[in-house]
Amino acid sequence: MTLGFIWMDYWWFAIPGLILGFYAQIKLSSTYKKYLQVGTSSGLTGAQAAREILDQAGLTDTPVEEIGGHLTDHYDPTKRALFLSSENFHGNSIAAVGVSAHESGHALQHKAAYAPLHWRMAMVPITQFASVAWQGIVIAGFIFGMFYKLVGVAIAIFTIITVFQLNTLPVEFDASRRAKQQLVRLGLVRGDESVGVSKVLNAAAMTYVAAMVSAVLQLLQFLMIAREERD
Numbered sequence: 353m354t355l356g357f358i359w360m361d362y363w364w365f366a367i368p369g370l371i372l373g374f375y376a377q378i379k380l381s382s383t384y385k386k387y388l389q390v391g392t393s394s395g396l397t398g399a400q401a402a403r404e405i406l407d408q409a410g411l412t413d414t415p416v417e418e419i420g421g422h423l424t425d426h427y428d429p430t431k432r433a434l435f436l437s438s439e440n441f442h443g444n445s446i447a448a449v450g451v452s453a454h455e456s457g458h459a460l461q462h463k464a465a466y467a468p469l470h471w472r473m474a475m476v477p478i479t480q481f482a483s484v485a486w487q488g489i490v491i492a493g494f495i496f497g498m499f500y501k502l503v504g505v506a507i508a509i510f511t512i513i514t515v516f517q518l519n520t521l522p523v524e525f526d527a528s529r530r531a532k533q534q535l536v537r538l539g540l541v542r543g544d545e546s547v548g549v550s551k552v553l554n555a556a557a558m559t560y561v562a563a564m565v566s567a568v569l570q571l572l573q574f575l576m577i578a579r580e581e582r583d
C-alpha cells in the first residue's frame with residue numbers, strides 16, 4: 353500500500369452512504385415539490401400555522417421570521433427564534449405548513465427542556481471544530497502525504513461527527529411528532545392532509561438518517577485502515 357494514499361483503502365465503504373444521501377435528497381425534493389402544490393383547507397400560511405402553534409404553547413415571545421434560500425427553515429435555540437424560507441413563510445400548502453410546524457416543534461422541545469435538543473446544542477461547537485479539522489487533514493494528506501500519520505485523528509473526528517448525527521435523529525423525529533400532534537389538535541390540518549404532512553416530514557427525516565449512515569461508514573473506514581496499519 354502507498355502510504356500517501358492509505359486513506360483510499362476501503363474507499364468503497366463510503367458508497368452506500370453516498371447513494372442513500374443522493375436518494376434521500378431526490379425523494380425530499382420531489383415530495384416537497386409535490387406538496388407545495390397542495391393547499392390546506394384552513395388556508396393558513398406556514399408563518400400563521402407556526403404562530404398558532406407557538407402561541408398555544410405559551411411561546412408568544414418566540415418570533416417567526418422570514419429568511420432567504422430554499423429549505424433554509426430552522427429554529428435557532430440561541431436566539432429562541434424561528435426562521436422560515438419565503439416559500440414556507442408565505443405559502444399555504446401542506447408542505448409549507450408541515451415544515452413550519454416541524455420548526456415550531458423544535459421550539460416546543462426547547463420549552464420542554466427536551467434532553468437530546470440540549471445535548472445537540474452542546475455538541476455544535478465541537479462538531480464544527482471537527483468538521484474544520486477534517487478539512488485541514490484532507491489538505492495535509494494531499495499536500496504532504498501525511499494521511500498515514502493522521503488516521504487516529506480521523507477516527508476521533510468521525511467519532512464526534514457520528515455521535516452528533518446519532519443524537520440529531522431523536523431531535524428531528526421528535527420535532528416532527530410534536531408538529532403532527534399540534535397540527536391535528538389545533539385543526540390546522542384536517543383529514544387526509546396529515547398524510548401529506550407526514551410524507552414531507554418523513555422525507556426530510558430520511559436526509560438525517562442518510563447523514564448518520566454516511567458518518568458511521570466513514571468512521572468504520574478509518575477503523576479498518578487503523579486495524580490494517582497495526583497488523
Ligand SMILES: [Zn+2]
Pocket residue numbers: 454455458523524527
Ligand atoms: Zn428539524
